[in-house]
Amino acid sequence: MDVCIGLLGCGTVGAGVVELVRRRTDKIEALTGSRPVIRRILVRNPDKPRAVPLDKSLLTTRAEDILTDPEVRVVVETMGGIEPARQYVLAALRAGKHVVTANKDLMALHGTELLETAAEAGVDLMYEAAVGGAIPVIRPLQECLTANEISEIKGIVNGTTNYILSKMTETGADLGEVLREAQALGYAEADPSSDVDGLDAARKLVILATLAFHAPVRLDQVTVQGIRSITAADVAYARELGYVIKLLASGSCHQDKVVLQVQPTLVPKHHPLAHVDDAYNALFVRGDAAGNLMFYGRGAGSLPTASAVMGDVIEVLRGIGLPQVGVRGPACLRRVEVRPDLVxxxxxxxxxxxxxxxxxxxxxxxxxxxxxxxxxxxxxxxxxxxxxxxxxxxxxxxxxxxxxxxxxxxxxxxxxxxxxxxxxxxxxxxxxx
Ligand SMILES: NC(=O)c1ccc[n+]([C@@H]2O[C@H](COP(=O)([O-])OP(=O)(O)OC[C@H]3O[C@@H](n4cnc5c(N)ncnc54)[C@H](OP(=O)(O)O)[C@@H]3O)[C@@H](O)[C@H]2O)c1
CATH class of the missing domain: 3.30.70.260 (ACT domain)
Incomplete structure (x- = not known):
């Protein structure tokens, strides 16, 4: 059975999704009974060259070509930003379409609204790619580790700042110099504030903490310190003391009291997080039954991120074959108090x-x-x-x-x-x- 997919966006991640669908169509059909077919792709500029070979007739600049097409059963959102992505995702869910998104900004700020809409419509909303690129972290927290009380999550979840700090450690250069180099290589955006000031990591922490602690937490409840103040001198002193500086995002939960922080931290040289370099990400999770777990891998990039998106798509297709979609249940089971003073x-x-x-x-x-x-x-x-x-x-x-x-x-x-x-x-x- 063909299952039609509407793709919103065909940039770095969207192109990776097109490529993986092309490579794995037969395998996905064998595994799920559903054959994924990309029916339409929304872009801003249809004349722009694309990173993958494409039938140009698939491209559209009208979102309604996807959102109101009854043949489209799964919408994959890889366009980014808040609006109009939020409106499109809401429209898709209300129209009974399953949605897979890579959009951390959207999930961190509007995740509750979108997940509630999905539950009301009886469809899936999945977002594994929103945190940690290729690394499976959302589904392990949402499903595999549900039997645990998770007391702590901690990790390196922003590739740009990790690249900058790794290069500062390796070369002894100052932040400004490494940032300019990272921008020239395309590793950092022209306006790097969201990464450098810790906001991107904070948004990802909101998504992770909501799942880990089964409680709704907000971005304004995260204490955020970015890396702008870190100099070559700090990196050199840290080295002399036996440490490396990393931007850590961490959340802890004890007796329904939660502390959420993003801050540059001195990590001992032999600590596993000290060896997570460049664009790699890692997440450490402490569960009362599972013990300590560490997830590690590529935090961004076209195919790594598309790998996570397609993992979600395959899960949705499995559910379409077997009647189990839209029954994942609420993520938030309890209220917690966010207490920055309890560090x-x-x-x-x-x-x-x-x-x-x-x-x-x-x-x-x-x-x-x-x-x-x-x-x-x-x-x-x-x-x-x-x-x-x-x-x-x-x-x-x-x-x-x-x-x-x-x-x-x-x-x-x-x-x-x-x-x-x-x-x-x-x-x-x-x-x-
Ligand atoms: N890049 C990564 O490694 C990575 C990793 C994890 C998660 N993500 C997330 O994945 C999402 C996509 O990131 P990306 O790097 O692939 O972005 P990107 O390269 O900038 O691609 C965005 C795509 O969406 C289209 N688009 C954007 N706004 C649109 C609008 N208003 N109407 C129609 N089309 C629109 C663009 O069309 P045109 O091509 O015509 O301009 C482009 O094809 C973001 O939410 C990002 O946070 C990215």
């Missing part, structure tokens, strides 16, 4: 520039001592003509206590600037506790 005590790295005078360090140590923040390591280097650079690594300390000490230190007349305050990941983070 557990941890170690922190602080880098500052101070006046190079006798007694300055004693004053800093005094402020830390008064705030009961104890120091584990101190590195002091001559900086410019009359200044010195001081790096302090603390012992475990509650965040509010550390913040108080840092605020006090910043007020000292001999402290020129506090450049960065970053948490340190512990060695045992991914071992069984």
């Amino acid at each position: 557990p005590p941890r170690r922190y790295y602080i880098r500052m520039t101070v006046a190079d005078r006798p007694g300055v360090f004693a004053r800093i140590a005094g402020v830390f001592g008064d705030a009961e923040v104890s120091m584990e390591t101190v590195v002091q280097r001559r900086g410019g003509r009359a200044s010195a650079e001081v790096v302090i690594v603390t012992h475990d300390v509650p965040l509010h206590q550390l913040q108080r000490a840092v605020d006090q230190v910043a007020l000292l007349e001999s402290v020129e600037a506090v450049h960065n305050v970053l948490p340190l990941e512990t060695d045992d983070e991914v071992s069984d506790r």
Whole structure:
């Protein structure tokens, strides 16, 4: 039986989907009983050259050619952005079409509305490609790990910032230089703010945390710190201390209290997340029954992302063959309290520039001592003509206590600037506790 697919968008991911359908049609038919046929493809500009050979008559600029075509049973959304993608996905679902999307922005901001609409219409809405590119993370959280209470998720989910930090570590270059290079190579967008400021990672964290903790969480509940403040000096000090800097997205849930954070973090060199380089992504999950799991692979790219999209399409086709579509049930089973103040005590790295005078360090140590923040390591280097650079690594300390000490230190007349305050990941983070 032929099952018609309408494709919204034929860029990097859409072209990968066209290619995988071409390569795997017979296999998919053998596995599901349904033969996928791409019936129409929505684009902005039909005259643009495409990355895959295409019958031009498939291209349309009118969304209704797909959304109101009764022959189209599955809509694959790879156009990106919020509007009109949201309107198109809603229209497709209301028309009784199953939808597969790669759109993390859409799922992070409007996932609840779209999933409810899908449930009302009795159709599937699947979005494996929205987080982690080729890596299966959505379905494991949604299905395979449902018997667990998941207490923690943590990972590297943004390829652009991971590429930038990896290159800074490898070459010792500053962020601006590596960013310009990444833009020239097409690894970073002309306006890189969504990646560099941590927003893309935060959106993915919202999707993952909603599934892992079975609770609705919002983007504005994530504490977000991007990588703009990270300099070559931070990378070099981290290396000297035995760490690499990674942008980690993390969520924890204890007794219905959730903490959600995106922040640059010092990760020990032998920690598995320290070896996730360039455009690779990884997600660590801690379940009470499964124990610790780590998912790793290509976080973006045409065929890697299309692989995840097509995994969803095949699942939908299986469901069309067997009557089990639209019965996946709600993702959110409970309410949680999002409590950024409940970050557990941890170690922190602080880098500052101070006046190079006798007694300055004693004053800093005094402020830390008064705030009961104890120091584990101190590195002091001559900086410019009359200044010195001081790096302090603390012992475990509650965040509010550390913040108080840092605020006090910043007020000292001999402290020129506090450049960065970053948490340190512990060695045992991914071992069984
Ligand atoms: N690229 C990746 O590696 C990757 C990885 C994971 C997830 N994703 C997600 O996948 C989605 C697609 O990303 P992409 O990199 O493939 O984007 P892209 O290369 O920019 O392709 C977007 C496609 O959608 C079409 N399009 C966009 N807006 C349209 C509109 N208003 N009307 C009609 N057609 C429209 C474009 O048409 P024209 O070609 O005519 O301009 C283009 O074919 C995004 O949600 C993205 O976040 C991407």
